[in-house]
Amino acid sequence: DIVMTQTPLSLSVTPGQPASISCKSSQSLLHSDGKTYLYWYLQKPGQSPQLLIYEVSIRFSGVPDRFSGSGSGTDFTLKISRVEAEDVGVYYCMQSTQLPPFGGGTKVEIK
Amino acid sequence: QGQLVQSGAEVKKPGASVKVSCKASGYTFTDYYMHWVRQAPGQGLEWMGRINPNSGGTNYAQKFQGRVTMTRDTSISTAYMELTRLRSDDTAVYYCAAISRKTWGQGTTVTVSS
Numbered sequence: 412d413i414v415m416t417q418t419p420l421s422l423s424v425t426p427g428q429p430a431s432i433s434c435k436s437s438q439s440l441l442h443s444d445g446k447t448y449l450y451w452y453l454q455k456p457g458q459s460p461q462l463l464i465y466e467v468s469i470r471f472s473g474v475p476d477r478f479s480g481s482g483s484g485t486d487f488t489l490k491i492s493r494v495e496a497e498d499v500g501v502y503y504c505m506q507s508t509q510l511p512p513f514g515g516g517t518k519v520e521i522k
Numbered sequence: 523q524g525q526l527v528q529s530g531a532e533v534k535k536p537g538a539s540v541k542v543s544c545k546a547s548g549y550t551f552t553d554y555y556m557h558w559v560r561q562a563p564g565q566g567l568e569w570m571g572r573i574n575p576n577s578g579g580t581n582y583a584q585k586f587q588g589r590v591t592m593t594r595d596t597s598i599s600t601a602y603m604e605l606t607r608l609r610s611d612d613t614a615v616y617y618c619a620a621i622s623r624k625t626w627g628q629g630t631t632v633t634v635s636s
Contacts, residue, residue, distance in 0.1 A: 448622060459617060459626045460567070471624070503567060507622040510581055511569040512557065 413438050415514035417504060424494040425522045432517045434487040434504035441484060448507040451480055451489045454516070455500040463502075464489065496521055524548035526618050526627035533633045534608050541604040542630045544618030551599035552576040554623040558592060558603045560614040561629075568614075573601060608634045 414437040424430045440447045449467045452460040462471045464480035467487060477492040491498060501516040529543040544556065558570040571582035573592040580592050586605070594601045601618055613634045618627040 450621070450624070454567070459629055460619075462624050465624055501566065505621060507555070510572070511583060512621055513567065513569065516566050 412511060413506070413509040415504060415506065415511075417502075417515055417517050419517060420515065421518040421520070423520045423522050424491075426496060427493050430491045430494050430498075430519065432489045432502055432504075432519075434482075434489070436485045436487075436506065438509060439484045440487075440506050440508050442508050447483065449480075449482070449487050450505045450507070451478075452503045452505060453498070453500050454503065460503060494519070494521070524620075524623060524625045526620065526625055528616075528618060528627040528630045531631040531633070533635065536609055536634055536636055538608050538634075539604060539606040540608060540632050541602055542616050542618075542632070544601045544603070544627050546599045546601070546620070546625075549620075549623055549625070551594075552596055554620040556592075556594070556601040557619045557621055558590075559617045559619055561617070562611065562614040565614075567617075570603070570616075575601060605632075608632075610634050 416435045418433045440449050447467050451464040453463055454460040463474050463478050468480045479490050481488050499521055501518050503513050503516040505513040527545045532540050534540050552575045555572045557572040560568050570586050573580045575594045582590055589606050591604045615629040615631050617629050
């Protein structure tokens with residue numbers, strides 16, 4: 412089984428300040444088709460997870476450009492350039508190359 | 523864009539079974555694995571398993587082996603997740619998700635209580 416590890420487990424951020432979340436996989440997520448199927452989701456309280464980023468760095472439709480994703484192989488990062496109050500929730504990195512698809516998330520709170 | 527619509531909330535007694543449905547629309551149902559994920563109150567997401575809608579092949583998380591069965595009916599583009607021998611700690615919101623299709627269901631609340 413693959414192990415997906417996110418750090419930190421929680422993050423308290425002042426509005427307007429940047430934030431960064433790391434996601435490491437125990438095996439490479441590079442698919443044989445040359446793509447890397449790594450996603451970032453935000454789950455707001457009481458809601459289904461909502462997609463922010465797919466294939467490492469592509470912002471999903473309607474996602475603000477303050478969210479960006481980067482990385483390759485086994486190391487990935489989600490960055491929020493200026494955190495806003497609406498960004499609170501739990502962030503998950505997920506992948507669809509191996510099982511299980513995700514590990515624990517990162518809880519983001521506002522100071 | 524595609525969507526997944528799940529069946530409604532369920533209340534079950536301990537020891538009973540529950541079967542949740544997930545109907546896909548707007549995309550080719552058999553092209554994408556369907557995963558089942560649950561979230562207990564105040565907890566994180568927990569992966570339960572997945573089904574290949576094309577072949578019917580399944581992979582289950584070890585924790586649920588022997589208690590969960592995932593099936594599908596391709597004629598109506600619907601996936602099912604049945605969990606048996608329910609316990610109070612199975613109380614959770616259950617989601618279906620075509621992860622590589624970037625599509626999630628709205629969630630189904632299952633409450634297990636005597």
